[in-house]
Amino acid sequence: MKLALLFFGLIAAYLLIGWLISFPIQLRSYTLSSPKIKTPVRLAVVSDLHSTVYGPNQKRLLDKLRQSRCDLILMPGDIIDDIKPLRGAELFLDQAAAIAPCYYCTGNHENIDTLITLPEVKARVRQAGITVLDSRKETITIRGTRFTLCGIDDPRKYAYIDRDSQEEIELMKALGSVQTCPEYTILLAHRPERSPIYAQFGFDLIVSGHAHGGQVRIPGLINGLFAPRQGWFPKRAGGLYQEQNSDLIVSRGLCRRWYLPRIFNPVEIPVIELTHNDG
Template identity: 45%
Template sequence: MVALIKKQNPDIIALAGDIADDIEPIEGAELFLDGIRTIAPVYYVTGNHEIWSRRTEEIKQVFRNHGVIVLENTYEQVIINDQKFIIGGVDDPDIVPYEKPDMDWPGEMMNSFSDLKHQSAFTILLSHRPELIDLYRELPFDVVLSGHSHGGQVIIPFLLNGLLAPNQGWFPKYAGGLYQHPEIIHIVSRGVSYNPRLPRIFNPPEIVAIDINSSGNNH
């Protein structure tokens, strides 16, 4: 997978969560991060599996030690080909019941990015959960990158884009692909996960390559 990412020659690499969990050894994630951090700057947000591990802060620190920029209701500015971009990210909302019961997750997200309304830049949000798009649409971002849905597990070509996805249930609306809203573009990766108990049928793993032209419009 590292070789495939390198072949895309990316300017940045975005990881939208579920890179580590409480089942597989974290050393596998570390090897992956070591492989990609020399390709381009890496930006990361947690998914539900990092939160469920109850080792969220430990995992974040491991990622930071490998040169990853961890986004936690924060954003970073980057210049690519003389164009200004802002990349923001939020923790998975399961951080509330698992670690921060007093946290107002939607409110903190809104407050953290409110000043971006006055920024002249192309803005990108990383957030693991695609089903929360109605919240993201209220934020001053041009593009949202999500995961979590695993492509809906089963695809029937030309008929069904996904059968079942976490937190969306049967026939998920946001199983994977590009979704155009009036305020925002939403891109949902089908991810690269594999679980023999939940087979992927006509739903191959994927990494997503996104091109943004010099005027700030994406294709």
């Protein structure tokens, strides 16, 4: 009996520690290189905020974003939630563009017309000075390097279901291939489980969210217990992956919910350092 109590006590303590260390926002660093990059450029990824509030006026989140010293902010969806009040998202959106240029695509929760419709979501994001990438491209220059930024809306009919990939294929076809593009190409697309589709179009980098880090992790053993549309032990829960010739970075996101605790799965802002190589 004493051994059983000790065992369950240790398990409880382990889970408590895992829950507590998942609260502070982490800057998770990645370094990628390409001959297309002239001088180092730093990207920050803000995903799956779900209107979570980090202190008065979103101070803790914005301070952490400033700490990243990013040149560009990428938002691959679910900044706004379909249930939680919009205020947390609005506080962030209205201040983010003052830190660095921001680019955004929609996520599945922004495709559900409960608090706000999809056109209203896009209008609100644009009002904050943020570029919405909905099946379109934009070419910009940062620190002497040209980038082509692309994005697609999260497929509306698959907000909570997952029948086939035809709608996403059509969205990608509308966007077009970038395989011969001389610029460094980045795709914002919410769902990492669809990355085999995205990679066919030749992007240098794909940035996603949605998986919430698999919610529960066991460091060194399990990189995620469960993720939407990937099920148990998801293949792409959070981190850096190689998808054909594309790099895929999946953010573990910034959402916190009391009824769905994160265990050994800190909320995060991935920071991607792009550097030059000679190919």
